[in-house]
Amino acid sequence: MTDPHDVFELAAQHEQVVFANDPATGLRAIIAVHSTALGPALGGTRFYSYPSTGAALRDVLDLARGMSYKAALAGLDLGGGKAVILGNPETDRSEALLRAYGRFVETLGGRYRTACDVGTCSADMDLIARETRFVSGRTVAHGGAGDSSVLTAYGVFRGMQAAAGFAWGEESLAGRRVGVAGVGKVGRHLVRHLVEQDASVVVTDVSDAALARVRAEHPEVEVVASTAELVAAPLDVYAPCALGGAVDDDVLEVLSARVVCGAANNQLAHPGIEKSLADRGIVYAPDYCVNAGGLIQVADELDPAGFSFERAQQRAEGIAATTREVLEVAARDAIPSATAADRLAETRMRDVGRLRGIWVP
Template sequence: MEILSSGHEQVVFCSDAESGLRAVIAVHSTALGPALGGTRFYPYASEEAAVADALRLSAAMSYKNSLAGLDLGGGKAVIIGDPATDKTEALLRAYGRFVEALGGRYLTACDVGTYNADLDVVARETRFAHGRSEAYGGCGDSSVLTAYGVFLGMQAAAQHCWGSRSLAGRTVAVAGAGKVGSHLIGHLVDDGADVVVTDVDPAAVERVQGATRR
């Protein structure tokens, strides 16, 4: 694993035998402020694959936050496991303690496999968990805004390429029908696009087909 040559400020390996937690927190840059990035809960094939994803995603967050004009750096965390079977309160709280131990260098939120309710649990152990439920003063489901932002970007690209923002009659492929993808697909269908959807989980494709079927 080429961690030392990745340019990251800090990479933390988290392990808690009692809860079964195995996680990696990658802080790419705090040049502009605390490193912000979500927590991905995914059944990686190996620890090496998990580390590679954390390094890649955290670096991307540095650039994303900078381009957005935010006083925030870039970070990301990954929890190794299947969220459908391995996610427990004890595991999430153990993870929260690791986040707290970084003293605010890393601010976490939702990502693939984690939801507002999960961050509510993480927040029982740390002051640095965002993306919480509205009932706890959080922003709620941020994937709604993420999907809409992607849709507006696609419309802008269509305007540039074809002279019209409308995607009606265009064929659009969406890889992933999860939190962001499902909302994006809805916007595309409403705009008249023909949408091709793929996902590693066939049930996710079936859900969006049912939601968008007219």
């Protein structure tokens, strides 16, 4: 059970936390704005069946903080925020609910700008945009960037190559055995990049439909029944691409991979795991460093000239260089890579944020 005092302390580290309740549509949502030191907060909306409101609050607070660090490390002039809609997207999603959520976003006056996340898609953003100006990740038909998982996966792939170079001395994944846990939107695109570079890929997912799509596209990919089976298998790289908390003490007990690099947010289950990874000689590419491609993609919609996929992809290419810098700082200062990434992001938020203060519309 979540300790309410811990959650309160975590919420107190955020600039703003707002709850929405609209009985007419069934909307129950939370928006957390962690920091606007670098600019307005941009972060996706997660539509998910949480076991409790407390669990949803904990998740949105953790995710919002991660978005601040992600934007800072990616060099964007954006702050960090996140939102969650409590419910089952398969049964509770409706135009009325999404438009009510759009009105909720509008009340923040631009301090928070939403986009897609787990359980939401670009078509949802189009509906939300009928009630608010502050939406990114819309469909291409409405001038948006479309599916942000495309560049999320590309950034993870480039970060994985950089981590491979650090681990084995060459930035190639050819012949490496890569385990991908979660082959939904991002994991599916990542598998394609890996197969194209002649990696040996093994996957798992709780969704039979997701596995069937991957099998149809890449018959050579090996499928295992569970994440537990995947992490216990011989691997060179482990790529968590589902929900958070994927790297815990149990996983570390059996993990043979030399590199951990995936798309999931908040992969480390608790403080101290980052040191355990470093002590075991595992190269960890911090999640918010390598999975910033989607944020870069939707942020490009804010350019006055309009969205350019080529420009966004060029910027996402920089994730490889950022990953190298993080790993080099970690090695130089004898600290875990997660700590090195935090320090780099915090330095930018402090130095640039000092000039800007809290962003107001």
